[in-house]
Amino acid sequence: MFASSSLMALFKRDLLIAFRNRGELLNPLMFFLMVASLFPLAVTPDPKFLGLIAPGIIWVGALLATLLSLDLMFKSDYDDGSLEQIILQPQPTLLFVLVKTLLHWLMAGLPLTLMAPLLGVMLALPEGGYVPLVLSLLLGTPTLSLLGSIGAGLTVGLKKGGMLMPLLILPLYIPVLIFAASSVQAGIDGNTYTGHLAFLGAYLALMLVLAPVASAAALKISIAR
């Protein structure tokens, strides 16, 4: 009873903070948009060629945009002492980590997913690619948030952790990238893509169980100094 109320309170608090600083929410979206809009200018505006590389560009853009927004996941809580208060709650820290991860996905992964079809149009993504693109982002971006929470937890106490986190978690992002981009390609080619999506779903299920545990442990290490 009390557990749910303090989790709910954290959820509401962070939504309120996000609403007050809503400019920051646009950062990952702007990055995503810039990546997608610069490619046609730099490479070629030829729709045939763009359609070929569109799945890759969109997914790489979404992945990097997520990566950029991870720094903020625990940073302010660490700086102002909220993180100590969270860890000292009687409830397991991993529940709070799950709430923070959900919030991160709501503020980064979900908007990116909703924006992706628009970028698809800009990059002349062939028609068969839209459904697998949205589905793969829907299944893939939560995994990116979950994996990212581990890296964010480990590096939150470091003053110069800038490059460390991408190094830590990019290898774990690779499977998501491969299967997601190839699901879109399969859709474009008219092949079945359920296998790819099934893999993304399985990876998500696995990380839903493992990542909060790892992330909570990482936060405790960060705070122990």
Added chain:
Amino acid sequence: MSHLDKQKADNALPSLLSGQDLYCERDDRVLFDGLSFDWHKGQIVRISGANGSGKSTLIRILLGLSASYEGQLFFSGRPMKHATYDFRNALLYLGHQVGIKTSLSPEENLNWLCPQANRSEVYQALEKVGLKGFEDVLASGLSAGQQRRVALARLYLEDKTIWILDEPFTAIDKDGVAQLEQRIIEHAQAGGLVILTTHHQLAVDVEEVALGEFTSSVHATKHHETGEAQ
């Protein structure tokens, strides 16, 4: 006489928080060694010592945020690692950073820190810490002392037995200090345990834990032990 009786009664109860033979070193410097204590309900414990003598380190060890120590901690007679849930349920901690979000108002901050408190309780508590009229002002517009007062309002809102306060008087003005001291004494009289670090002298009898004195006596005893280990 009555004081003695009281002490006897206290000793008969299992202590609320106790430590046995705590040892901690940092950067090759022994902060404390063989530190043992038995703290009961109704006590005010003041951890004193010079800057860098390990006050905050001891606090973090008590909280379970730091594991770089040797020795044993007990909560209500049970080893701490089996009693973490109950300990944290009974704990109110205010550290150097008090967890106040600057983009939220005092009321919104307390809604998060004390989710069980209702609106009128929050308003009353804010009034008690002298923040009446500031309920809806964003904390970024408050002074450092006012921000700390928001956190201190938790002392009026939460029903927790153990208070661990790291330098609670920092940035608080004279009236605020007197009021906070009063609240701390009230809590101890009501059967709570207050553990605090401060350079401020409290008006009542407190249990003193002086850090820094250990270091001199330590080296003789601990030195050959570590020498053997290496």
